[in-house]
Amino acid sequence: MLLRPLGGGREWEAAPADVRPATPAEQLSAKVRAANDQAARNRAEPVNAPGREMCRPPVPVPGCAECAELDARRAAARGGFDWSGETDANVLLRSHQRRDHEA
Structure with missing residues (x-):
């Protein structure tokens, strides 16, 4: 079974017996991390970008x-x-x- 982080990223393989649904706290944490990562990408500007x-x-x-x-x-x-x-x-x-x- 291949898994991928909620916000996207590199897949990894896991045995089906080792997989369980994420807890609400884990889901929230993953969503916040994905939102923060996206916000950081949106703020990033190339060095020579116009102001x-x-x-x-x-x-x-x-x-x-x-x-x-x-x-x-x-x-x-x-x-x-x-x-x-x-x-x-x-x-x-x-x-x-x-x-x-x-x-």
Whole structure:
């Protein structure tokens, strides 16, 4: 008989006579361990990954014509499923905001 941990992992072999149902406490412990392992994997970021602020699209500054133009370019690219164009517009909008709005 092959067994595997509740949260996934390497299988191991066990004799059927040696296997018993897990107690409620063992089940809870295994579920908590699996949830914690998953949370740790979700938090792990590659060393050279962009910061969280770079993952969010920039927000145009109200009343700024250049921000509005770049936001319209981004929306058009997104509407056309042009993900590269959307990224380009985000980069240009961020650059403009750092240069002209000290953001």
